[in-house]
Amino acid sequence: MTKKVATREAYGRALAELGKNNPAVVVLDADLSKSTKTADFGKLFPDRFFNMGVAEQNLIGTAAGLAAAGKTAFASTFAVFAAGRAFDQIRNSVAYNRLNVKIAATHAGITVGEDGGSHQAIEDIALMRSLPNMTVFVPADEAETAGAVEAAAKMDGPVYIRLGRAGVPSIHGEDFHFETGKAVVVREGRDAAVIATGIMVTAALEAAGALTGEGIEVRVISMHTIKPLDIDTIVSAARETGALVTAEEHSVIGGLGGAVSEAVCENYPVPLKRLGVQDIFGESGKPDELLVKFGLTPAAIADAVREVLKRKGQ
Helix, strand or coil: CCCEEEEHHHHHHHHHHHHHHCCCEEEEEEHHHHCCCCCHHHCCCCEEEEEEECCHHHHHHHHHHHHCCCCCCEEEEHHHHHHHCCCHHHHHHHHHHHHHHEEEECCEEEHHHHHHHHHHHHCCCHHHHCCCCCCEEEECCCHHHHHHHHHHHHCCCCCEEEEECCCEEECCCCCCCCCCCCCCEECCCCCCEEECCCHHHHHHHHHHHHHCCCCCCCEEEEECCCEECCHHHHHHHHHHHHHHHEEEECCCCHHHHHHHHHHHHHCCCCCCEEEEEECCCCCCCCCCHHHHCCCCCCCHHHHHHHHHHHCCCC
């Protein structure tokens, strides 16, 4: 069985490696470094690591100051605190001024589990993609995470990287190349396409495999960059398959589903079904049980594909 690695763990490793090659990188955390895995960087480079305490607004404000002084600042905390509690600082100090701050937010989505709805960020993609100058990455596995961290460090300007708590299997091989704003077709198919992000890419692949037994060939696309959005790949999938499903561990409002819907409606309208959290808050429970309850499973994706195929034929 393939070993599972959480994207937050992959982030910690990639960040530590980045620090070896880029002395301009500094890392800030809000007293959660063991959970966000920035502690890996802190052990290697204690003079470039800053624990800001439970003060997320100060975390972002200080990161902005360091960036204004010429540093590449990675700021980490849980997604619900980064995107929510510190939104004003992200908007006015970081995005407005186009500063070189990379917000790597972990524990996103309902798979935070028992911590419950208060700690399950399901609106962070919507908030971050609405900000001018902000790039938004949602990696699906270790390789995409490492690529996102490297790309974020190289580009000039603010970036939001959404990371998860739970382990996920590898999707890509060692030859994977991450390209900002360029989705990856991880499975070919002609009948319908599932556009997924984060942990839902693995679920989409499982659904596609199951549907093969019914004679349905599903294209699976990993949309690791939500902004800038790869409209060309989306439109190609719409034109070549005629039916789309989006899948994300986020609200269906304003996230991947909303972004894809906008692109499709403006360029090539086809039947589309959005899978995600349906305009409700999360709740406490085991991650796997919550995924079932909120309809974020391979079986739910397969059902959605069958639905859009029926609409496609109307």
